Amino acid sequence: MTENPFPLDRDDLLKAYRIMRTIREFEERLHIDFAKGDIPGFVHLYAGEEASAAGIMMHLKDNDRIASTHRGHGHCIAKGVDVHEMMAEIYGRSTGACRGKGGSMHIADLSKGMMGANGILGAGAPLACGAALAAKVRGDGGVGISFVGDGASNQGMFLESLNLAAVWNLPAIFVVENNGYAESTARDWAVAVDSYIDRASGFGLPGVTVDGTDFFAVYEAAGEIIRRAREGGGPALLECNMVRFYGHFEGDAQTYRAKGEVEAIRASRDCIKIFAERVIEAGVISRAELEAIDKEVLDLIEDAVRAAKSAPLPAPAELLTDVYVAY
Amino acid sequence: MTENPFPLDRDDLLKAYRIMRTIREFEERLHIDFAKGDIPGFVHLYAGEEASAAGIMMHLKDNDRIASTHRGHGHCIAKGVDVHEMMAEIYGRSTGACRGKGGSMHIADLSKGMMGANGILGAGAPLACGAALAAKVRGDGGVGISFVGDGASNQGMFLESLNLAAVWNLPAIFVVENNGYAESTARDWAVAVDSYIDRASGFGLPGVTVDGTDFFAVYEAAGEIIRRAREGGGPALLECNMVRFYGHFEGDAQTYRAKGEVEAIRASRDCIKIFAERVIEAGVISRAELEAIDKEVLDLIEDAVRAAKSAPLPAPAELLTDVYVAY
Amino acid sequence: MARKISMKQAINEALDLEMTRDPSVIVMGEDIVGGTGSPGEDDAWGGVLGVTKGLHAKHGNRLMDTPLSESAYIGAAIGAATCGLRPVAELMFIDFMGVCFDQIFNQAAKFRYMFGGKAETPVVIRAMVGAGFRAAAQHSQMLTPIFTHIPGVKVVCPSNAYDAKGLLIQSIRDNDPVIFCEHKNLYGLECDVPAESYAIPFGEANVLRDGGDVTIVSYGLTVHRAMEAAEALAKDKVEAEVIDLRTLSPIDWDTVIDSVERTGRLVVVDEAHPRCSIASDVAAFVGQNAFGALKAGVQMVTAPHVPVPFSPVLEDLYIPNAAAIADAARRTLAPTGTSPRSIAA
């Protein structure tokens, strides 16, 4: 077998691939089932953006916390939230990660360090600062990571958090997942600065921009930033330039996109394809190994959907529980 | 008489001096009367910062709008709000600029383009964007200027406004009045970036930093920025580095300041002294002319205080009026 | 000429008419045009649910997409209003008020008073309210009580297309800040709406059904549940008078009190949470000012004191329904003193 030119060993490469593939199949399946009318509510798919979640989360442990966005499925899966519980949640079942009370936009699992998807743009940034503060106060070497879209990077809560993290020298990391659009509006119009490195500099933060469809670029940049944060070196901003395979939410006709745009990015900027080609070409992982994972993932998703559909709905009494610890 | 080396003619130099002197005496007098217990509420004095208000407002007409801060007296005076009405307002009289309902923190005169002092930090920035938007929609060449302290420059509303103004290419100007402190907290600690030029760049805005105790530096930088904005060149940020002669508010013991700090800045960084020396030295204005103004200003303030004290208090029925135009 | 159109179309039409009539009306919000800066079609969205669709083609740059910065653009709308424009700003979901509330309640609402009557702030903030869309806790709230509590803003919440058109036109012409609440689950509901322009004055409730036995007061979506309840009650020979408040601030106390003086019984239905709600507001006012007329305690039917759940089975229980309203009406008809204490967890 050839030498491994990658910064991850074979096990971790397989793990990263499995994460990305799981996210992809999860989302592709939701896309189909949503169109069938099986799934209620707003659903925002992460398909196409998997390398960001995987490249970052490969560095994290359960005591590292992340605060996610409305487009949170990928972050959940990469952070280790149970896929069965996620699917059941999206189907509004009592076996869901949030017992059916949260839905797609609010999946959380604090035991895994996943502080929640969030329906409010920018809201995760202060929360991640809080996680970073808790880690700092306890001295446990943990980090707090906030994900934010290009659109949400104009939200006051996010901007304030950059300054707060810098002033308090928190082990906080701000990942801007730049997929070029906020709903239908172009990033290049709505974000007045060309480079997120400049925006970070405006708050005294180091900023790094990477090709978010390149798992290895994300992995290496994130690794460096996370290591520095753990060692007390303070916060940073990481921009991942990426692509969104589907609409803003399911049901979006996407007429604001260029003709052929989606086909083009699917052909040339599919982060999973790019990853697979690299590891196969390097001779480190075989196509058969990846295909075996593909199959396992498909089975997992199929099983999760089946389980979700047959899982019990929340009992009426659930309406009134879980508001307070005690009242 | 020697040639005038300044960018203002004699009349305007005298006008600028009168503005600054009026602000100074207004504030010095409030300081004394507050200590006597004559004045209710929170009072934040602008003494020491006069060159910023004067240097900027000398460029403005009534259809240019400004949105001020909690430390708003200087902006009001420089924008042409009536000193008698201001004093009466601070004394809570029905002859006040706001009929006694607003007080020091809420003096406004929309007819003069003064959109209000503001008790909420950062709140003026969106409002000034609105004024700039109105000017742009009407095409009347007006500008909207927001003043903000160094502390308030960390407020989300302010930060969002920088981006909005840039995206919409508004004739909006953001003046950061950096006096080194937010209440007792140092600017150098609380603002994570060394230079406001960098912060502006983070939002795609040109930024300029000037010595805010130098009237001429403020005047020239503001003139350039305002001219560009009027011509459709878009927003900009202007930082005025300045000094605060008194405490954060009246009653502040200021133990957080260095020993001798206030004496030192009064001696070497008094913007009015600096202005006077420059114009006298250049032989453009005589000391006697300035002293004549000083006297007139003192009389004006004395008269304003006397009038305020003897003005009627609001009638009880005033409690319930002016909430809506119609309800 | 009246045709059947949906509430969504009625709102679009009101904006269109006012933009045509008055050049100082501008409209802004996130994706209200859609596709700004993007490579595809212009006017690509017309708002997240298509309410403003087509207006950009007609009115051009007087409709403006915004960056994702609610404080900045809602504040800009407010600032522009004090400078003579009549901006209509869309806050996509009322739930987002938490990121821009200062501009609404400390700025727009207070200018006139703080400035001694010397400011006018004719701004309209349109926002979607209400549950039933399976949009979970952060996209389904009512929040009308919070705005109604604040002096200086007006609060409007239509229950149908006809009212939506007339009240939105009034809101735009009104010289005070208006929070215009659009129930997302009413967007598709059609009714007869004249094509012409008309304004419905604020503070005038609508009596949707006459009845002498019990008064049912509501607004927004639950007006329809109240009507269903009234029909169910009619089968039991109980005639309910149903009042649609239409505007919550100002509120039409006269119509409510006059009705209660005739029926002696009152049920108030509110999709908001129970504490400090519109329901408690109306119940308390009537209890203070028409106590002598009341033959039974005023019954409140509200959403429970819990966030809006995602799961459809729970969300359907969350919204006050016709059965609960009819039950409450029946309680007012039972001998007094028997009503159980009722405040959900």
Place this chain on the structure above:
Amino acid sequence: MARKISMKQAINEALDLEMTRDPSVIVMGEDIVGGTGSPGEDDAWGGVLGVTKGLHAKHGNRLMDTPLSESAYIGAAIGAATCGLRPVAELMFIDFMGVCFDQIFNQAAKFRYMFGGKAETPVVIRAMVGAGFRAAAQHSQMLTPIFTHIPGVKVVCPSNAYDAKGLLIQSIRDNDPVIFCEHKNLYGLECDVPAESYAIPFGEANVLRDGGDVTIVSYGLTVHRAMEAAEALAKDKVEAEVIDLRTLSPIDWDTVIDSVERTGRLVVVDEAHPRCSIASDVAAFVGQNAFGALKAGVQMVTAPHVPVPFSPVLEDLYIPNAAAIADAARRTLAPTGTSPRSIAA
């Protein structure tokens, strides 16, 4: 051992005791230490009115000054709370909630429910409330109704030093988000306060005065006005029972209802604006659940539906006073049906 100390000192003491007891308690806010980064003395302010003075010397970096970014640091306190700390964040004036409300009502308040019971958010947000400080419209609001409306947060508003200490200790130990409202005009008021630590449970109102003729319910500053009114009434041989709610969410309905069942008459006093207020909330609940006991309509005495004015002469009229409360009590004793409609402009 009890000594007379002020409410300000009592709050300081509660923070001190809890920080000593529990290392997971941290305290943050603007200038709560004071002078951070500045050249002069350390611990220079201890908060804008000196409430946290001296705590930094004792507890060091567990007290943190913040930049002027309320959403970021209140949100950080909330995030840290979900990670096992017990942060106490000071929002200097409750009026500033408009710049950080999202973190409070959409995040802290909803986590537990949205996450199916799997989160705890033991955060305390301390803030000054109330009028009378000549601080005008943006620094004098009560706003308790807004927080009380929101499921998922608890709302506390003590009227004296003893309660402030015990309720703040309970707030810090409590496992839910608490909005702790400190009336700035009560800071100087002294009463007997034990030096030891003690917690006052939530949802237990305090009966400050027994009386069989009329019940007066209030909280915060106006409790004292209610007591004055009760004394005035006593001179007319009217015995008022005065109830201090102490916590608004949860609220002690039992004590209120039990009292009204004895007196048959109720006055609710609220420094908040009238619409959707604590006053209307209590009045409506009693009207629904103890209608049979009521001998007269429940009277509400509130601040008017106007922003807080600056001029002292107006501000003094703004806050409900003893005379208005006593008058309201007398109205409940007059023959029913005579009470005039009363909602101030």
